[in-house]
Amino acid sequence: MRVGGPAERLLVAHSTEELIAHATALWDDEEPWMLLGGGSNTVVSDEGFPGTALLARNTGAAPVAPAAGEAATPPGFVRLRVQAGHNWDALVAACxxxxxxxxxxxxxIPGLAGAAPVQNIGAYGQELSQVLHSIEFLDRDSGAVRRMDAAELELGYRDSILKRGLEGVVLSIDLLLTEAAETTDPTAPVAYAQLANALGVNLGDRVPIRLLRDSVLRLRAAKGMVLDSDDHDSWSSGSFFTNPIVSARFARSLPADAPRFPLHEEEPQPAVTSFEELAAGVPMRLPQPAPEPMVKLSAAWLIEHSGVARGFRLPGSGAAISSKHTLAITNRGGASAAEVAELARFVVERVRQEFGIIMVPEPKLYGLEI
Structure with missing residues (x-):
């Protein structure tokens, strides 16, 4: 966002070994420090960060074979290991x-690969959770490097156990990708309506992966979501708020034209315990009430329909809602972090007053209150 003050000290890790050594030493010092990838999803106060910023800059991506005891890579797939400091979009282009x-x-999507599992990045019908195999993780509590399967990360909508407080450093990530015979071969079904419209296909149709990538880049650029130093609409942290998840009952209280997307529900456990399970020591199951259906709302729609239009800015502020997309707060040149936070608080209050929904910021905030 090009706002915020400096850190007291800056360290750069150009290799995994340096990343481990710096992080371990910083934990031993017990002084405040922060780990940064590209910083694209981080907003720091104008006073800066009172400690050390450690930049992950270990790069590289290469196929790997399963380690001893691990399941074999399925036929037609490649297991790709990507170092934490590797540029994400460069990785996508290479794949x-x-x-x-x-x-x-x-x-x-701006930023580096190591940050991708922290909030389970996703866009246009794909999420990292669909392809993440595992991560290599430096655990603060044990001081050991261990491999964590994707299931251990409890990945959810822009969420993971890493985001909720598991302390450590992602050193690398392993992805399980489908191998196409040719780059012109179709990809997985197109799973996002806006992308399908842009491609001129129906939801569920398949298109070549290069065609899909090019279409996504055009869509993102049209929203100011591709970094461009000449475009102030891209001087942002991307989507500033997550799409709210509410009960279907609450969603019915919203205007009929409010977009809503049903979430997939977990399969309920059977309410009957077999004699074999009882003999094996399985506790008797009791019938459980069906969970209330949940839906995801459009944060952009809520913002716009609460009276905050594209390009809106508070008087005298250098921060403004993007002129291309209401979900982004942008720096129009000379904005302060305080002005960004002030505008974010205004948006939160407008949506709360209009719809009774509390918007949650997506970027990581340091020294700022929303």
Whole structure:
């Protein structure tokens, strides 16, 4: 966002070994420090950060074979290990060039690979959780490097156990991607209506991965979501708020034209315990009430329909809602972090007053209150 003050000290890790050594030393010092990838999803106060910023800059991506005791890579797939400091969009471009499918709809997302599992990045019908195999993790509590399967990360909508407080450092990530015979081969079904419209196909149709990547980049650029130093609409942290998840009952109280997307429900456990299970020590199950259906709302729609239009800015402020997309707060040149936070608070209050919904910021905030 080009706002915020400096850190007291800056360290750069150009290799995994340096990343481990710096992080371990910083934990031993017990001084405040922060780990940064590209910083694209971070907003720091104008006073800066009172400690050390450690930049992950270990790069590289290469196929790997399963370690001893691990399941074999399924036929038709490639297991790709990507270092934490590797540029995400450069990775997507390289995979498309090789015909490796599974992350092409995540094109144009700024930042580095190590940050991708922290909030389970997603866009245009794809999420990292669909292809993440595992991560290599430096655990603060044990001081050991261990491999964590994707299931251990409890990945959800822009969420993971890493975001909720598991302390450590992501050193690398392993992706399980589909191998296409040719780069012109179709990808997985198109799973996002806006993308399908842009491609001129129906939802569920298949298109070549390069065509899909190019279309995603055009869509993102049209929303100011591809970094461009000449475009102030891209001087942002991307989507500033997550799409709210509410009960279907609450969603019915909203205007009929409010977009809503039903969430997939977990399969309920059977209410009957078999004699075999009882003999094996399984506790007797009791019938459980069906969980209330949940739906995801459009944060952009809520903002716009609460009276905050594209291009809106508070008087005298250098921060403004993007002129292309109401979900982004942008720096129009000379904005302060305080002005960004002030505008974010205004948006939160307008949506709360209009719809009774509390918007949640998506970026990581340091020294700022929303």
């Amino acid at each position: 498309v060039d090789r015909g490796w499918a599974g992350i092409e709809a995540l094109s144009g």
